[in-house]
Amino acid sequence: MMKRTEWTPIFKAGYPHVGGALTDPFAYFRNAVVNRNESWDIFIAQDRGAGKSATAMGMAMMIDPHFTIDHWCFTTERFIELITTPQRKGTVVVFDDMGTQGGGSSRKWNADGAHDLADIMQLNRTDGIITIGTSLELARSELRFRRGFKVLVSPEKKLSNEDTRGRGLATLVDLRIKSTDVFNDEVRYKLMRYAPGGRIKRVVVPHPPVDMWLKYQGIRDTFLAAVKGGNDEVSEPDKNAGLSNDELRAHLGVTMASTQLYKSLIKSIVKDGFVEGGNDILHKDMLADRIVQMFVPDGDPEQMTKRIRSKLLKSGVLKWIGTGKVDLIVTTNFITAMRW
Incomplete structure (x- = not known):
C-alpha cells in the first residue's frame, strides 16, 4: 500500500515540477470552469x-490573469x-x-430579497465566472448561498520575505475541496491530491502587488466610513445612472438585488440596439434571445426565459401592449429613472 505523503507548494512556479494528474490547483480551477463548464x-x-x-x-490574480480591483x-x-x-x-x-x-448575511438576505443571488450564482456557472467570497466564518452567509462554494480556504499564517526565501510576503493557507x-x-x-497517495496539505499564496493593495485599502475605507456613518443599507452609486441605487429601487418599487438585475438586462438590450425607433418597444423574441445570452448561453433557455420575463412584468419594468409580434414595452418610469 502506498504511503500517504504531504507536500506544500511554494508559489505558482513550483507546481509544474510535481508529477501526476494535478499540478497547479489554480490552473485546475480555471480550466474546469472555462473548458469543462464546472x-x-x-x-x-x-x-x-x-x-x-x-x-x-x-488567489484571484493567480486564477485570472486579467483580474482588476474593479472586480472587488x-x-x-x-x-x-x-x-x-x-x-x-x-x-x-x-x-x-x-x-x-452590506453582504449576503441572513439578515440582508431577508431584508433585500437577496435569494435571487443564489439563483444567479447557480446560473453563473454557464458564464464561466469564478466567485471568491470572504467572511469571518462560513455560517455568517445565508445557508443556500454558501452551499454554492466548492473550495474552502482557511489562512493559517502570514509569511515574511525571509519565510519565503526572498519571494516576498505571502500567506500559508489550508485549501480543501467540498465532497x-x-x-x-x-x-x-x-x-x-497531486498524485495517488499524495495530498496537498498547505498552499502558499503570494501577497498582491502594493499598488493594487493600496487601491483596495481606499475602497475598503470608503465602505467602512459609510457603515460607521449609520447607513442601514450601504449602497454603491451606479456610475451610469442618474439616480442612486436606493432612489432607483424606490422609484421602481422593487428590491435592491432585483434592481441591479433589471438595470443590467434592460441597459444591455438598449445598448445593443434591440429597442425599435423612439418608442422603446421590444420584440418578444428579441427579449428572449437577450435573456438567454446573459443568463443561460449554454443551457435550455425555456424555463429561465419565462421566469425572468415574469419578474420584469411583475416589477413594472415591462408591460404588455397587445397581441402579435410586438408585445412588450419598456415602461416610462424605468426610462425616467435611468435618465437615458
Missing part, C-alpha cells in the same frame, strides 16, 4: 486580521451588478466581507 467558487473564512482579503486578492465588491447589489454583466470566461469576482450588513454524498447529503472537505 463550478469552482471559493470561500475564504478566518478570524479578523488573518489575511483573508490578501489571500483572496492573491463589499455589497450585494454591486456583486450582482458584476456577475450579471457579460464577462470573459474565467473572470474572477471577489465578494469581500460577505457576512456584513457531497448525494445519498445522505453528508458534506466533507477533502485535501487535493
Whole structure:
C-alpha cells in the first residue's frame, strides 16, 4: 500500500515540477470552469486580521490573469451588478466581507430579497465566472448561498520575505475541496491530491502587488466610513445612472438585488440596439434571445426565459401592449429613472 505523503507548494512556479494528474490547483480551477463548464467558487473564512482579503486578492490574480480591483465588491447589489454583466470566461469576482450588513448575511438576505443571488450564482456557472467570497466564518452567509462554494480556504499564517526565501510576503493557507454524498447529503472537505497517495496539505499564496493593495485599502475605507456613518443599507452609486441605487429601487418599487438585475438586462438590450425607433418597444423574441445570452448561453433557455420575463412584468419594468409580434414595452418610469 502506498504511503500517504504531504507536500506544500511554494508559489505558482513550483507546481509544474510535481508529477501526476494535478499540478497547479489554480490552473485546475480555471480550466474546469472555462473548458469543462464546472463550478469552482471559493470561500475564504478566518478570524479578523488573518489575511483573508490578501489571500483572496492573491488567489484571484493567480486564477485570472486579467483580474482588476474593479472586480472587488463589499455589497450585494454591486456583486450582482458584476456577475450579471457579460464577462470573459474565467473572470474572477471577489465578494469581500460577505457576512456584513452590506453582504449576503441572513439578515440582508431577508431584508433585500437577496435569494435571487443564489439563483444567479447557480446560473453563473454557464458564464464561466469564478466567485471568491470572504467572511469571518462560513455560517455568517445565508445557508443556500454558501452551499454554492466548492473550495474552502482557511489562512493559517502570514509569511515574511525571509519565510519565503526572498519571494516576498505571502500567506500559508489550508485549501480543501467540498465532497457531497448525494445519498445522505453528508458534506466533507477533502485535501487535493497531486498524485495517488499524495495530498496537498498547505498552499502558499503570494501577497498582491502594493499598488493594487493600496487601491483596495481606499475602497475598503470608503465602505467602512459609510457603515460607521449609520447607513442601514450601504449602497454603491451606479456610475451610469442618474439616480442612486436606493432612489432607483424606490422609484421602481422593487428590491435592491432585483434592481441591479433589471438595470443590467434592460441597459444591455438598449445598448445593443434591440429597442425599435423612439418608442422603446421590444420584440418578444428579441427579449428572449437577450435573456438567454446573459443568463443561460449554454443551457435550455425555456424555463429561465419565462421566469425572468415574469419578474420584469411583475416589477413594472415591462408591460404588455397587445397581441402579435410586438408585445412588450419598456415602461416610462424605468426610462425616467435611468435618465437615458
